[in-house]
Amino acid sequence: MSILNNDFLALTLANQDGITPFQFSFPGGIGFVEDTGVLRLEPTQSSATSLVLSVGVHGNETGPIELVNQLVTNILEGAVTLSVRLLVLIGNPVAANSAKRFCDVNLNRLFSGAWQKFEGFEAKRAQRLEQAVSDFYSNVENKADQVKLHYDLHTAIRGSVYEKFAVYPYVENGVYNQEQLAFLAASGIDAVLLSHQPTTTFSYYSFAVHDAHAFTVELGKVYPFGENDLSRFADLKDSLTLLLEKGVLAQSSLSSLCAFSVSDSLVKDDDSYELSIADDVKNFTSFEAGYRIALSNKSDYYIKQTGDAIVFPNTNLPVGQRAGLIVRCALMADLTLN
Ligand SMILES: [Zn+2]
Incomplete structure (x- = not known):
């Protein structure tokens, strides 16, 4: 064979x-x-x-x-x-x-x-x-x-x-x-x-x-x-x-290489949950501090620091699952390497 x-x-x-x-x-x-x-x-x-x-x-x-x-x-x-x-x-x-x-x-x-x-x-x-x-x-x-x-x-x-x-x-x-x-x-x-x-x-x-x-x-x-x-x-x-x-x-x-650490996880907490971004927004698109990027009948999420970016946004999933990650640029020089 x-x-x-x-x-x-x-x-x-x-x-x-x-x-x-x-x-x-x-x-x-x-x-x-x-x-x-x-x-x-x-x-x-x-x-x-x-x-x-x-x-x-x-x-x-x-x-x-x-x-x-x-x-x-x-x-x-x-x-x-x-x-x-x-x-x-x-x-x-x-x-x-x-x-x-x-x-x-x-x-x-x-x-x-x-x-x-x-x-x-x-x-x-x-x-x-x-x-x-x-x-x-x-x-x-x-x-x-x-x-x-x-x-x-x-x-x-x-x-x-x-x-x-x-x-x-x-x-x-x-x-x-x-x-x-x-x-x-x-x-x-x-x-x-x-x-x-x-x-x-x-x-x-x-x-x-x-x-x-x-x-x-x-x-x-x-x-x-x-x-x-x-x-x-x-x-x-x-x-x-x-x-x-x-x-x-x-x-x-x-x-x-750019390194990004996760500062927050966005969780779809209700059927009304939505992200205030365009459907075709790119991964690692960054936002200004104070921008309301997620909202539902139960919660809001405001960008905490200018430059914070979104990765893997997706609301087409069951309540309780992850609707995206908020990530922040970390300096490669600040990482501990071995
Ligand atoms: Zn894949």
């Missing part, structure tokens, strides 16, 4: 409901299709680096899916010689086939066991993806030296003042990893959002449960399959190729 045309995306979309696992060889290693959208590639030479690349956790976020599929094709064809362990996950093939963000519930809210409170396709899928990551990180001889990485690649619903940004998982001690930040900078990431609390996202799961360096990476706006200009991801493609081939994390100066 092998992957027809070395096209893992086509194989996945053609088998959205399941696939018989199989093993194959490629120049420089052995591959395992473990399940629909679950591909493990093991290089011939053992490596301490275990890299997870997940894409399509939201089914319609096709750009990163095409990017990573192209990297996989390059490896399977021998154009790129793999030197690290690699797990590629296409998160939500059913939603991808119907060009939807999700079928029943947002998959990227269901990790760290949150799937247990839900039913439907995404709940089962979150459990399966957790298992795939867990198996991947535990399937090594020398666990102590393992470098665990997980980049969960997305595109956003809306535009962004910073086109590409990463979400840094909540770290309790407030210490951020310099090498990872420099890798994100080298990958063309413009800004880093420092999480203020634990979440149930996929990347947070790998960070919290497996102690991986794990990030949600937003790469620009959503487009349908075939309509993505992959040249917009050129820096990321180059840095991922370097990582795949040499096991090296490309490094750039942190001066090109």
Whole structure:
């Protein structure tokens, strides 16, 4: 068995409901299709680096899916010689086939066991993806030296003042990893959002449960399959190729990165809740102090400091859920790094 045309995306979309696992060889290693959208590639030479690349956790976020599929094709064809362990996950093939963000519930809210409170396709899928990551990180001889990485690649619903940004998982001690930040900078990431609390996202799961360096990476706006200009991801493609081939994390100066800390979470507290922003407002759009950005029959929210910005605004969700984050620019020089 092998992957027809070395096209893992086509194989996945053609088998959205399941696939018989199989093993194959490629120049420089052995591959395992473990399940629909679950591909493990093991290089011939053992490596301490275990890299997870997940894409399509939201089914319609096709750009990163095409990017990573192209990297996989390059490896399977021998154009790129793999030197690290690699797990590629296409998160939500059913939603991808119907060009939807999700079928029943947002998959990227269901990790760290949150799937247990839900039913439907995404709940089962979150459990399966957790298992795939867990198996991947535990399937090594020398666990102590393992470098665990997980980049969960997305595109956003809306535009962004910073086109590409990463979400840094909540770290309790407030210490951020310099090498990872420099890798994100080298990958063309413009800004880093420092999480203020634990979440149930996929990347947070790998960070919290497996102690991986794990990030949600937003790469620009959503487009349908075939309509993505992959040249917009050129820096990321180059840095991922370097990582795949040499096991090296490309490094750039942190001066090109803007860091944002979360100052408040906006919560939809009533059916009357609305945000006083245009529908197409970009992520990281900033406001003047005193601007009433949210209102409902129960509450108002006024911008506290000029320059405070909104990220992930969305009121099309149930009462009690997060309608956006208010973030504030933090100086990279003020962060504690290790
Ligand atoms: Zn997404």
